[in-house]
Amino acid sequence: MVNPALSGALADATERALAEAAIRLPADVLATLRRAAAAESDEIARSELATILKNIALAEERQVPICQDTGVPVVYLTLPPDVPLTPAIYDGIREGVRRATARIPLRPNVVDPITRKNTGNNTGVGMPAIHVTAGDRLTVTVLPKGAGSENTSRIGMLLPSQVAEIPRFVAETMLIAGGRPCPPVFLGVGIGGTFDMAAALAKEALLLPVDTMDEYEQEICDAVNALGIGPMGLGGDTTALAVKVKRADCHTASLPVAVNVQCWACRRATVEVER
Amino acid sequence: MIDLTTPLGDEVLDLRAGDRVTLSGTVCTARDEAHLRMIEEGIPFDPEGAVIYHCGPVVQGDRLVVAGPTTSARMNALTGFLIDAGVRALIGKGGMGPGVVEQLRERGVYLALTGGCAALAAARMELHGVYFEDLGMAEAIWVIEADHLPLTVGIDAHGVDLFEAVRKKAKTQFYQRFNI
Numbered sequence: 462m463v464n465p466a467l468s469g470a471l472a473d474a475t476e477r478a479l480a481e482a483a484i485r486l487p488a489d490v491l492a493t494l495r496r497a498a499a500a501e502s503d504e505i506a507r508s509e510l511a512t513i514l515k516n517i518a519l520a521e522e523r524q525v526p527i528c529q530d531t532g533v534p535v536v537y538l539t540l541p542p543d544v545p546l547t548p549a550i551y552d553g554i555r556e557g558v559r560r561a562t563a564r565i566p567l568r569p570n571v572v573d574p575i576t577r578k579n580t581g582n583n584t585g586v587g588m589p590a591i592h593v594t595a596g597d598r599l600t601v602t603v604l605p606k607g608a609g610s611e612n613t614s615r616i617g618m619l620l621p622s623q624v625a626e627i628p629r630f631v632a633e634t635m636l637i638a639g640g641r642p643c644p645p646v647f648l649g650v651g652i653g654g655t656f657d658m659a660a661a662l663a664k665e666a667l668l669l670p671v672d673t674m675d676e677y678e679q680e681i682c683d684a685v686n687a688l689g690i691g692p693m694g695l696g697g698d699t700t701a702l703a704v705k706v707k708r709a710d711c712h713t714a715s716l717p718v719a720v721n722v723q724c725w726a727c728r729r730a731t732v733e734v735e736r
Numbered sequence: 737m738i739d740l741t742t743p744l745g746d747e748v749l750d751l752r753a754g755d756r757v758t759l760s761g762t763v764c765t766a767r768d769e770a771h772l773r774m775i776e777e778g779i780p781f782d783p784e785g786a787v788i789y790h791c792g793p794v795v796q797g798d799r800l801v802v803a804g805p806t807t808s809a810r811m812n813a814l815t816g817f818l819i820d821a822g823v824r825a826l827i828g829k830g831g832m833g834p835g836v837v838e839q840l841r842e843r844g845v846y847l848a849l850t851g852g853c854a855a856l857a858a859a860r861m862e863l864h865g866v867y868f869e870d871l872g873m874a875e876a877i878w879v880i881e882a883d884h885l886p887l888t889v890g891i892d893a894h895g896v897d898l899f900e901a902v903r904k905k906a907k908t909q910f911y912q913r914f915n916i
Contacts, residue, residue: 505754505888509850512886516853520802529794529802529854566801568794568874577769579872609807609830609851629914636910639903640830641807643851687913688906693851694830695888696902726852 467544467736468553471601474734475557478603479534480565481730483526486517489672490647490727497645497699506697510645513692513725527726531567532605534558534589535664539596546593554591554601555584570608592661599734604667610646610724613638616660619716627652627718632684634720635701640694643724645702647671648685650678651719654709659717662707667723671703678704692725739884743785744824748845751889753896758884759847762864763789763827767806769875771814773868780867780877783821790828792874793858800863800880804854805829808846812836819843831890831899838895846891848898860885 486494494517498510520527536554540546559582561567571585572578583589615634619626631650638644651662674682682704691697702725711717740747742761751757764781766774766788774780790811793803808828815826816839824844826832829851840846849857865879891897910916 508756508888512850512853512856516850516856519859520855523855523859525855525858526794526802527855528852529792529804529858530806530852531794566794566796568792569872570874579874581872612807632910632914636906639906640851640899641809643829684913688909690902690906693848694899694902695848695890696898696905724852 468549468556470734470736471550471553472556472560474601474732475536475554475603476561476564478601478730478732479558479561479567479605481732482603482605482728483531483565483567484524485521486527486726487729489670491517492672493702494725497702501697501699503691503697505695506691506699509692509695510699526565526567527728528607529568530607530609531570532607532728533570534583535604535606536589536591537602537604537668538591538593539598539600540593541597541599544599551591554589558583558589599736600731601734602668602729602731604664604729607724607726610642610722613642613722614663614720616656616717616719618656619718621714621716623716628681628684630718631681631704631720632688634722635685635690636688638722639690642722644690644694645692645699645725647702647723647727648704649721649723650681650704650706651721652706652708653711654717655711656717658709659719660721662709663719663721666705666707667721667727668729669705669707671705671727674703674705678706742787744787745785748824749842749893751845751892753889753892753898755889757847757887757889759787759887760883760885761881763787763880763882765789765791765793765878765880767792767875768810768814769871770868770877771811773871775814775817779818779821781879783818783823786823787825787827788818788823789880790826793878795863795873795878798863800858800861802854803858803861803880804852805849808832815839827887831897837891837897840891840893841895842893845889845893847887848890849885849887857885
C-alpha cells in the first residue's frame, strides 16, 4: 500500500538535506578546516587553505553549491518502529533527489556504467544509494559523494598477521592518490567484517564527527600527514584533516580494510521527516 | 602576482612553477568526452593562445552557477593534440602526467586552481557560449569569460612539475617511515 503523504514528506526531507549538504559544510568539518589553516606552515598550502575557506563563505553567501561536483546521492535512512519499509519510502527519496537536482541545482552526474548515458536527474539503477537502519526517529541523512575523491578509494584483503600494517595501507592509499582527491582529505577507514562490509563501514565512518580522533585514528592521520602531499598535492603539512575508523568483527582468517577517501568538502546533512 | 590575459603568447614561457598568477579572458572547459569528440571532429574554437579548463560546471539556463576544476590526470593521454594546435595553458587540479610535462616544454603551462572552489571560481566567470552541448552539462565545452582567476603555476614550460616534486618527497617519506 503506497502512502502518498509519507512519500511526499520523504521527498521534502531529502530535498532539504541535499540543499543543506551542497551549500553549507557541517560545523565539525568547518572547525577542522579552520584549525588546519591556522596551523599550516607551507606558504602555497596556506594560500590554498585560505582559498578553500573563502570559497565556503562565498557558497553560503550566494546560496550555491560549494563544489560543481555535487556528487552522487548516498542516503542513510533511519526508520522508527511504526514506519514499515515500503516502496513509497524509496519513491519519496528518489523524488527528493530529482527535485533537488532541478532546483538547487545539482549537476546531473548519474550515468549508465557502460553506455555512459546520463539519466539527467541523479537517479537511476541503484541510485540514489539508500541504506536503511532501525532508529527512534524518521530521519534522512545525505552524503553527496564526488568522484575525484571516491575514485582514489581502496580496499585490501589483508592477512590476519598484518594488523600492524593497517596504517601503512591507509598512508599508501594517499601516496597513490596524491593531489587527485582534492586534499586535504578526510579518510573513512573500515576495518573487519567482509569484503563489502569493510567498504560500507569506511563510508559510514565519514558520518562520524571529524573534529575529534582517538589515539589510533591520530596515529594513522600522522602517518598520512608525514607524506607532505598537502592541499591539492602542492605540498604542505595538511594532507589529511582527520581519519575516522569504524570496525566490525571478521572471519579469523580475514582482515578486510577499506579506505574511503573524502575531499575537504565532507558534505553531509540530516533532516527529520515531518509526518 | 602576475596577471595574464588571453590569448596567451610567449609570456607563459617566463612563468616558473610555484608562481601565483591571475588569468583574465576566454577559457574553454573540456573533460574526457569533449577531448574525445575534438580528436574525432576537430577543435571548435581558435586554439591559438587558447586556455583549456578541466571543468564540468553546474549551469542553469545561461547562468554559470558553480564551476570548479576537475581532476586533470584523466586527460593525460588526450591532451597532446591541443598543445600541438597552439593551446598555451591548461587549468585544472591535481597535476598531469610526465607526457604532458614534456608536451608543455617551451610551449605552455599547467595552472592549478584550488579543487572544490567552484563558488569562488564562478564568482569570477561569465558564460559566453557552448559547443557539443549534446554531451551533457558536465562534458560539453563551455566558453567562459574569466576575470582575474587566481591560479598557481603547477607545471612550467621548462619541465618543472611542482606535483612531481611533492610526489617524490612523499614516496621517500613513506619508505622511510615504514622501513621498506
